[in-house]
Amino acid sequence: xxxxxxxxxxxxxxxxxxxxxxxxxxxxxxxxxxxxxxxxxxxxxxxxxxxxxxxxxxxxxxxxxxxxxxxxxxxxxxxxxxxxxxxxxxxxxxxxxxxxxxxxxxxxxxxxxxxxxxxxxxxxxxxxxxxxxxxxxxxxxxxxxxxxxxxxxxxxxxxxxxxxxxxxxxxxxxxxxxxxxxxxxxxxxxxxxxxxxxxxxxxxxxxxxxxxxxxxxxxxxxxxxxxxxxxxxxxxxxxxxxxxxxxxxxxxxxxxxxxxxxxxxxxxxxxxxxxxxxxxxxxxxxxxxxxxxxxxxxxxxxxxxxxxxxxxxxxxxxxxxxxxxxxxxxxxxxxxxxxxxxxxxxxxxxxxxxx
Amino acid sequence: xxxxxxxxxxxxxxxxxxxxxxxxxxxxxxxxxxxxxxxxxxxxxxxxxxxxxxxxxxxxxxxxxxxxxxxxxxxxxxxxxxxxxxxxxxxxxxxxxxxxxxxxxxxxxxxxxxxxxxxxxxxxxxxxxxxxxxxxxxxxxxxxxxxxxxxxxxxxxxxxxxxxxxxxxxxxxxxxxxxxxxxxxxxxxxxxxxxxxxxxxxxxxxxxxxxxxxxxxxxxxxxxxxxxxxxxxxxxxxxxxxxxxxxxxxxxxxxxxxxxxxxxxxxxxxxxxxxxxxxxxxxxxxxxxxxxxxxxxxxxxxxxxxxxxxxxxxxxxxxxxxxxxxxxxxxxxxxxxxxxxxxxxxxxxxxxxxxxxxxxxxxxxxxxxxxxxxxxxxxxxxxxxxxxxxxxxxxxxxxxxxxxxxxxxxxxxxxxxxxxxxxxxxxxxxxxxxxxxxxxxxxxxxxxxxxxxxxxxxxxxxxxxxxxxxxxxxxxxxxxxxxxxxxxxxxxxxxxxxxxxxxxxxxxxxxxxxxxxxxxxxxxxxxxx
Numbered sequence: 001x002x003x004x005x006x007x008x009x010x011x012x013x014x015x016x017x018x019x020x021x022x023x024x025x026x027x028x029x030x031x032x033x034x035x036x037x038x039x040x041x042x043x044x045x046x047x048x049x050x051x052x053x054x055x056x057x058x059x060x061x062x063x064x065x066x067x068x069x070x071x072x073x074x075x076x077x078x079x080x081x082x083x084x085x086x087x088x089x090x091x092x093x094x095x096x097x098x099x100x101x102x103x104x105x106x107x108x109x110x111x112x113x114x115x116x117x118x119x120x121x122x123x124x125x126x127x128x129x130x131x132x133x134x135x136x137x138x139x140x141x142x143x144x145x146x147x148x149x150x151x152x153x154x155x156x157x158x159x160x161x162x163x164x165x166x167x168x169x170x171x172x173x174x175x176x177x178x179x180x181x182x183x184x185x186x187x188x189x190x191x192x193x194x195x196x197x198x199x200x201x202x203x204x205x206x207x208x209x210x211x212x213x214x215x216x217x218x219x220x221x222x223x224x225x226x227x228x229x230x231x232x233x234x235x236x237x238x239x240x241x242x243x244x245x246x247x248x249x250x251x252x253x254x255x256x257x258x259x260x261x262x263x264x265x266x267x268x269x270x271x272x273x274x275x276x277x278x279x280x281x282x283x284x285x286x287x288x289x290x291x292x293x294x295x296x297x298x299x300x301x302x303x304x305x306x307x308x309x310x311x312x313x314x315x316x317x318x319x320x321x322x323x324x325x326x327x328x329x330x331x332x333x334x335x336x337x338x339x340x341x342x343x344x345x346x347x348x349x350x351x352x353x354x355x
Numbered sequence: 356x357x358x359x360x361x362x363x364x365x366x367x368x369x370x371x372x373x374x375x376x377x378x379x380x381x382x383x384x385x386x387x388x389x390x391x392x393x394x395x396x397x398x399x400x401x402x403x404x405x406x407x408x409x410x411x412x413x414x415x416x417x418x419x420x421x422x423x424x425x426x427x428x429x430x431x432x433x434x435x436x437x438x439x440x441x442x443x444x445x446x447x448x449x450x451x452x453x454x455x456x457x458x459x460x461x462x463x464x465x466x467x468x469x470x471x472x473x474x475x476x477x478x479x480x481x482x483x484x485x486x487x488x489x490x491x492x493x494x495x496x497x498x499x500x501x502x503x504x505x506x507x508x509x510x511x512x513x514x515x516x517x518x519x520x521x522x523x524x525x526x527x528x529x530x531x532x533x534x535x536x537x538x539x540x541x542x543x544x545x546x547x548x549x550x551x552x553x554x555x556x557x558x559x560x561x562x563x564x565x566x567x568x569x570x571x572x573x574x575x576x577x578x579x580x581x582x583x584x585x586x587x588x589x590x591x592x593x594x595x596x597x598x599x600x601x602x603x604x605x606x607x608x609x610x611x612x613x614x615x616x617x618x619x620x621x622x623x624x625x626x627x628x629x630x631x632x633x634x635x636x637x638x639x640x641x642x643x644x645x646x647x648x649x650x651x652x653x654x655x656x657x658x659x660x661x662x663x664x665x666x667x668x669x670x671x672x673x674x675x676x677x678x679x680x681x682x683x684x685x686x687x688x689x690x691x692x693x694x695x696x697x698x699x700x701x702x703x704x705x706x707x708x709x710x711x712x713x714x715x716x717x718x719x720x721x722x723x724x725x726x727x728x729x730x731x732x733x734x735x736x737x738x739x740x741x742x743x744x745x746x747x748x749x750x751x752x753x754x755x756x757x758x759x760x761x762x763x764x765x766x767x768x769x770x771x772x773x774x775x776x777x778x779x780x781x782x783x784x785x786x787x788x789x790x791x792x793x794x795x796x797x798x799x800x801x802x803x804x805x806x807x808x809x810x811x812x813x814x815x816x817x818x819x820x821x822x823x824x825x826x827x828x829x830x831x832x833x834x835x836x837x838x839x840x841x842x843x844x845x846x847x848x849x850x851x852x853x854x855x856x857x858x859x860x861x862x863x864x865x866x867x868x869x870x871x872x873x874x875x876x877x878x879x880x881x882x883x884x
Contacts, residue, residue: 051754053761058395060403061760062778063480065802070478102395103568104552110568172603184609185600186593190386193571193591194564304388304595306570314392314569317755 028340035336036329040092043328044085047321054319058101088325097329098322102315107326110311115330116201117187118307121227121299122292128231129238130285134274136235137242142269144247152239159236164229168302171225183221185304192218226303230296234288241284242277249273279349286342293334379608382883383588385864388595388604389614392569396552399470399530401479405776408527408874410572413590415530415557416581418448418467418507419521421780426689426871429521433467433531433558434507437521443514443826448507454581456533456558464501469534471499471509473546484523484779487823488512516831518691519823522781527874532556560585560879570594574878585879605630605859611883612867613859617729618676621857629862634677635869638687639776639854640785641679641734643723645847647809649769651721655845656713662699662849663706664741671852674733682853684839685789689871690782691828692835696843703744710745718746723770724762727753735772763807766797774854775804780872782835783823789848790838791819810847 047054055072063071076084091098097107140152176184183189187203188196192215196206204223207216249255250273258268297309308327315323380386393404399411411417419437422428431437434448454462474485475495489512490498498510511520523529533556540550547556555563560582561574574590593610595601601613602620606627616624624630645652645661652658667681686693710716725735732753739749749770754762763771777784790812792805805812815838822838825831842848856869856876866880 050758051761052757053764056757056760056764059480060395061764062403064483064486065800067478067480067482102392104396104549105568113567114569169599172600177603177607184604184607185595185597190591190593190604190610191380191384191589193593194573301597302600304593304597304600306567306594311569317757319757 032336036332037089039328039332040089040325041085043325044088044321045081047319047324048081048084050316050319052317052319054101054321057318057320092329097326100315100320100323100326102318102320102323107322110323111308111326111330113198113201114306114308114311117203117305118293118300118309120202120204121223121230121296121305121307122289124223124227125230125234125292126285126289128228129234129288132231133235133238134242134281137239138246138269138274140239140243141246141250149243152243156236156239159232164233164296165298165302167232168226168229168299171229172302175225182225183218185302187222187305188215188218189222226299226305230292230299234292237288238281238284242281245277245280246273249276279346282345282349283342286338286345290335290338293338294331380611383586385587385590385612385878385881385883386610387590387592387612387614388601388610389592390596391572391592391594392596394566394568394572396479397555397563397566398477398479398548398551399527399532400474400477400481400546401548401552402527403480405873409876410563411527411530412559412870412874412876413561413878414555414559414563414574415532416454416462416559417525417527417529418531419524419529421525421870421872421875423868423870423875423877426780426875427691429518429525432525432529433462439517443517444511446509446511446517446520448509450505450507451581452505454558455579456536457555457562457577458533458536460533460535462531462533462558463504464507465504466534467507467531468499468501469537470530470532471528472496473532473537474528477546477548479548481526481528481778484526484528487523488515488520513824514826515823516826516828518828518831519781519783523779526779530557533558560877561590564589580879582879586882587878590878602859605861608861611861611864616857616859618674618678621677621859624859631860631862633858633860633867633869634855636680636688636871637776637854637856638689638780638872639774640682640685640687640850641772641774641852641854642685643738643849643851644763644768644771644773644804644808645849646766646768646770647847648766649721651715651719652769652847654713654715656709657715658845658847660706660709660713660745661742661747663702663709664738664745664747665699665849665851666701666737666741667697667851668700670734670737674730674737675852678730678855678857679852680855681851683850684843685785685848685850686782686835686839687777687785687853687871690777690780690785690835692782692832692839694836694839694843696840698843701741703741706745710747716746718748720748720750721769722750722752723772724752724754724759724768725772726756726759728756731772738772764802766807766809771807776854776873782831783819786819786822786835786838789846790815790842792816804848805846808847812842812846815841 055068055075058071059068072078076087099105100107100110103110136152140149143149172184175181196210196215199206199209203219207219255268255273294309297313300307300310312324312327315327391406394407395404396402397407397410399415402408402411416433418432418434420430420432422430431451433451433454435451437446437448439446450464450467456462471485472495474482475490476492501507536556537547537551540547542549553566560577560580562577564573564575566572571594572592576585576588578584598615598617598620602616602624604610605613606624621632645658647653671679671681681697682688683697683699684694688695723735725731735751739751742749762768788803789805791803792810792812793801793816795806795809795811799806818834818838822831822834825834858869860867863884865882868877868880870876
C-alpha cells in the first residue's frame, strides 16, 4: 500500500465519476464476464477431475447397477465434458443453476436460504472487528515499542495462529457450558425451530419482526459467541494493518507541523492521521469482510450454523456439482462486488484518485 | 432498522454480562441432535439413507412391522393379518380398519396397492427390494392389486420363503402413502415424487411439520394414531455434525438426546448423573474387502493369515469403545440364521507360519483405502501396526467417504475398509452381497460386494439363490449358517465388528426405542419425567 500523504491546498476538484466513459464500462463488464467464465470453467473442471462419483450423491452406495446407469445418463454424464460444460453455461445464462441433488431444491433456493446465516454472522463479526481492531491498532502505533504495543501484537499474533476449531470449542466450553453467559450451537434454541417466520433469513431481523421479543434475545445470545470468535480473527488483521499505516502517517512531515502549531495530540492522532489511514483501511476491511462472507466452514461446523460455507463444503464432499458451482458463483460475485465497491470508495475518499 | 442497530450494540455489550437464562426443553417436546444431512428424499419409494428411513419408521404405517419386543417376530402394521396360498405365490393382506391419514382420508387397500406399485414404477434406489419378487412396470398393476377396500393381493413370481417377502415389507418401501393426497400433487406423471420428497402423506404416530435440508426436521404428534397418540407433542431433530457440540448441548440440557457421540465423549459423560447411555446392536458390520485382483491378496493362505493379524479385541475395546462388538460372520446378530462364531483373534505367530507357506516370508506392500473419519482412520492404523509385525507394509490412503467409495466401486482398490448396513431385515440382504456373484466380469449387471472385490464365490451363488426359496425357516437358517461358515473360512472379507448404536439421553427421558435396524428407532413411546 502506497503511503498516503496529506492533501494541501483548499481548492478541491469536484469528483468525477470513475466510470467516466462508456469505454470504461465496457472494459469493466468485459473483464467481469471473463473472470466469471474462468471461475466457472475451473470449478467445473475441478468437479469433474475430483475422484468422486456424482451419481453416488443421487442414488447412494446401495442402489442396484441398473438404477445407477439410468441416473448417470439422466445427469448427462455420458456426454463429452465440453458438451456438459456448454449445457451448464447455457442453463446458467437462462438463470437456471440446476437442482441440488442433496436437498432436491433448485440451487438458488438453497443459497437464498443459507446465505443470510453467513451474511449475518460475517457482518456482526466485521462490526466487532472494526470497533475493536482500529482503536487497538492506533493505540499500538502511538505507543510503539512500549508495552501497549507488545500486548496488542501478542493478542494479534494469537488470533492469527490459533486454530479456530479449538478456539470455538473452548469458547463454548467456557461461555456456554461453564458460565452460561451465551447460548449454545445453532441460531436459536432447539424448540424454537419453526417458531420464526423466515422473512429475510436474517434471524435477528426475523425475530424482531415477530411478536415475541424473547426470541430476538435468544437469537442474539446464539450469535454473539461465533461472531466474536470470527471477529477475533479479522480484528487481529485489522489491528496489524492499522498499526503499520498509522506508523507511516505519524512519521510524516504534516504531523510534525501540526504538533508545532500546537494542535492537541488527540486531535492529531484521531483526526489527521487516522483520517488519512481510513482510505487504505477500507480496502483491508472489505477484504476481510469478503473472506468472512465465504462462510467460515469450521466455525459453522462447531456452532451448527447452517451457512454458505457448510453448504458448499458438504456439497463438494458429496459431489453435488450444481450446488458447488452455484455456491462458487455466489462467492465469486460477492468477492468481485466487494472489490469493486472498495475500489469505488477508494476513489471517492482519496482526493488523489480524483485528479 | 434503528431498533436493529440498537439491538446489535446491546447484544455486543451483553456478551460481558450473564443475562440469558438457558431454557430447558418443554415436557411434551423431544429434542434430538443427530447428523441428518444424509437425507436426500422423504419419499418412501425413493429414500435409502439411514436418517430418512428412521423418519419413515416414525411417520408412516408399514404393511408389516417387526415386533418391538422380539425383532425375530413379525406383527401387523397397516395390514392386520395375512394369509399365504399353498403354492407360496399369493399373499392376501387384510387391512387394519379405521386408520386415517393425516389429511383425514381413510386408508384402504387401494392406498396400499398404490404405494407398492409406485415403488416399482418410480424405480428409485430402494425399488430392487420389491423388484426381487418379479415385479416390473408392465406387470405390477396386475400382480399387486386391491380386490376391495380391505383386501390387498400380491402375487410373487417364485415360491419364496414367506419370511423373506414379509421381512422386505417391513422396510421403508412397505410404507403406505395416501393415494389421493399424493396424486393431487402429481407433476408430469411423477406419481407425486417431486412433492413427496419434501412433504408428507402418511398415517403414522408422527406427522411431518417441516424439513429444512441440512438444518432440522420437526414432527408433531398424530392425535388420531390407531395405536394411541404419542406423549411427545413435538419432536425436533437438529442437524449437529460435530460430536463435541452435541455433547455440550446434551450436558447443558438444551437437547434430550445426542445420537452421534464418539468414544472419548461417551467416556467423559459416563459419570454424569444427569445423563444415561443406551446401546443396541445394529444390522451393520465393519469389514475389510480384499481385492482378488491383487496377486498377494488372492492367495488363500494370505487371506487366512490376515484374519489372524487384526487386533479385534483391542480395536473394539479402545478405538470403538462400546460402539462395536467383535463379530466375524456376514449376518449381524439378530438376523435369522446369524452365526456368532469368532474363531479369529490376533495371532502373529500363526499368521507368519501361513505367510511362510504362501511363500511370502518377507512380506509385501499393499494399500488400504480409508475414509478419513476419526474412528476409521484409527482402525486402519491399528491394522497397519499389527500387519507390520508380520512384515506386511500397509499403506493407508485416506480419502473422503464418496471418494473411497468411488474407487471401491470401480474395483481399483487393494483393500477397502468399510461398513455395510443391511438393506432390509432379512438374511438375504447380506448373503446376496457377501456370498453371491453370478458374473465376475468387469461389465457385470449385478455388482455385489463379492463382485467389487473380484471374488467368484462359486457354488455359494446357487446356494444363496436356493436359500430364499426355502420355506422351512429352520432349514433356511441352516443354509445361511453354512454360507457364513464358508465366507468366514475362505472369503476375501475380514469381517471384524457388528456396529452398536449408542445414544446418550438426559436422565428424565424414558422409553426411547433403539431397534435392530436403522428404521426401527422409535419416538412414540417416549415420556419425560
